[in-house]
Amino acid sequence: MxxxxxxxxxxxxxxxxxxxxxxxxxxxxxxxxxxxxxTGASGSGKSTLMNVLGCLDAPSRxxxxxxxxxxxxxxRVELAAIRNQFIGFVFQSFNxxxxxxxxxxVELPLIYARCAPAERRRRALEALDxxxxxxxxxxxxxxxxxxxxxxxxxxxxLVTRPPVILADEPTGNLDSQTSIEIMxxxxxxxxxxxxxxxxxxxxxxxxxxxxxxxxxxxIIVNDIRQQPEAAHPAHALSGGTHDPGH
Numbered sequence: 405m406x407x408x409x410x411x412x413x414x415x416x417x418x419x420x421x422x423x424x425x426x427x428x429x430x431x432x433x434x435x436x437x438x439x440x441x442x443t444g445a446s447g448s449g450k451s452t453l454m455n456v457l458g459c460l461d462a463p464s465r466x467x468x469x470x471x472x473x474x475x476x477x478x479x480r481v482e483l484a485a486i487r488n489q490f491i492g493f494v495f496q497s498f499n500x501x502x503x504x505x506x507x508x509x510v511e512l513p514l515i516y517a518r519c520a521p522a523e524r525r526r527r528a529l530e531a532l533d534x535x536x537x538x539x540x541x542x543x544x545x546x547x548x549x550x551x552x553x554x555x556x557x558x559x560x561x562l563v564t565r566p567p568v569i570l571a572d573e574p575t576g577n578l579d580s581q582t583s584i585e586i587m588x589x590x591x592x593x594x595x596x597x598x599x600x601x602x603x604x605x606x607x608x609x610x611x612x613x614x615x616x617x618x619x620x621x622x623i624i625v626n627d628i629r630q631q632p633e634a635a636h637p638a639h640a641l642s643g644g645t646h647d648p649g650h
Contacts, residue, residue: 405472407567407599408434408457413466415452415622426452427463428622436567439594440601441610444619450603451572453619457601458491458570459483471567488517492561492569494602496576498553500545500560506532507541510560517564531559535589551582558589569593571602575609587612 415427427449434440442450455461456468459475468475471490478486487493492513500509510528519527532538535555545553554574561569571590575583583606591612594600604610611630618626 406433406469407436407438407471408432408601409467409469410456411467413453413456413463413468415449415456415461416464425622427456430466430622430624432617432624434599434601436599437594437597438599438601439591439612439614440599441613441616442601442603442619443605443607443610443616446605448619449622450619452622454570454572454601454603458493459487488513488564490566490568492558492564492566494554494557494561494569494571494574496573498545498550498557498577500553500556502545505542505544506537506548506556506559509545509556510563512560513564527563528559531563532556534562535559549582550578551585554578554582554586555589558586558593562593566598568599568601571600573603573605575604575606583609 410430410432413427413430413432414425417424417426430449430453442453444450452461456463459470459478462476470486473486475483475486501512507525507528510531511524514524514527529538529541532541535558537552537555537559540548540552540556543552545556548556554577558569558574561571569590574590575586578586587609590600590602602613610616614630616626616628616630617624618628
């Protein structure tokens with residue numbers, strides 16, 4: 405059974421008398437543990453599709469089932485609970501709170517989930533350790549490199565133990581080497597059973613995914629299953645030791 409199932413998803417926007425279809429009758433099935441890249445030119449519908457998948461935006465037409473739950477039938481409160489429990493979000497701009505520590509940033513989703521303070525801290529430290537940043541738990545974002553800030557953001561996405569992580573241009577603000585390290589980390593998380601869907605406009609970053617979806621004018625025009633060599637590019641995995649300080 406698919407973890408994510410879209411059928412006939414259309415998203416319409418109106419501006420005055422003009423109607424624009426950002427997504428057009430999209431059918432998509434994503435299984436548990438898949439690693440999927442959403443690619444396409446600017447305006448192709450990537451971000452709209454990501455917002456629908458993340459329950460941040462409702463489609464105008466069509467059906468969306470997540471873990472066999474009919475998303476269209478859920479209330480706003482239920483949708484917020486789904487976002488908190490089922491989906492971890494990672495953003496290009498990190499979206500960390502500047503005046504709080506790495507650990508406190510990671511704890512935030514657990515506050516919304518009404519988790520006890522001691523349990524919040526334990527799980528936040530566990531998540532930071534998982535991304536190689538346990539030694540930076542007390543540091544503020546300004547004391548961390550871009551790569552470290554993105555690792556904190558990934559730890560925050562992990563802390564509720566969601567089955568799905570959605571990442572919107574996760575390497576967009578990072579240099580090439582740090583981008584490779586972040587994608588290697590996401591690949592490791594996929595190997596642990598987490599379903600990962602990410603948006604990118606960079607071909608070498610999309611090559612990390614085992615499956616690449618190409619969007620054009622709101623339609624999925626290509627659904628490419630990539631070979632393991634493409635999913636883990638040789639140039640990205642060779643040379644040097646892993647340094648979470650990047």
